[in-house]
Amino acid sequence: MSLAPDCLQESHPCQGQHPLHPGQAALGRAAAIFRALGDEHRLHLLFLLSQGEHCVSELASETGDDISTVSQRLKVLKNETLVTGERRGKHIYYRLRDAHITELVNNALAHASE
Numbered sequence: 001m002s003l004a005p006d007c008l009q010e011s012h013p014c015q016g017q018h019p020l021h022p023g024q025a026a027l028g029r030a031a032a033i034f035r036a037l038g039d040e041h042r043l044h045l046l047f048l049l050s051q052g053e054h055c056v057s058e059l060a061s062e063t064g065d066d067i068s069t070v071s072q073r074l075k076v077l078k079n080e081t082l083v084t085g086e087r088r089g090k091h092i093y094y095r096l097r098d099a100h101i102t103e104l105v106n107n108a109l110a111h112a113s114e
Contacts, residue, residue, distance in 0.1 A: 037104070
């Protein structure tokens with residue numbers, strides 16, 4: 001995208017950084033989140049977790065994958081702080097970290113379904 005000639009003038013309002021422009025750290029963090037979301041199997045787990053918390057064995061049963069495979073995928077999602085887990089007895093129950101993740105997953109799937 002090229003700027004209009006007026007935008008090249010120093011006095012033009014679009015010169016300099018936009019007040020809401022994210023910093024480099026936020027851009028890097030967002031890119032890491034999108035990399036984690038970029039795998040359809042991990043995205044499927046996030047969709048299932050958007051419906052409510054699940055333990056690994058429940059997720060494995062719903063996806064048809066091995067528990068170890070699901071655990072590795074959850075590890076990636078947890079490392080990117082997209083999910084959180086809580087141990088209850090022998091099981092760890094996972095849920096989405098916050099409403100932003102739920103919205104992101106739902107919006108992506110809705111957009112893809114259009």
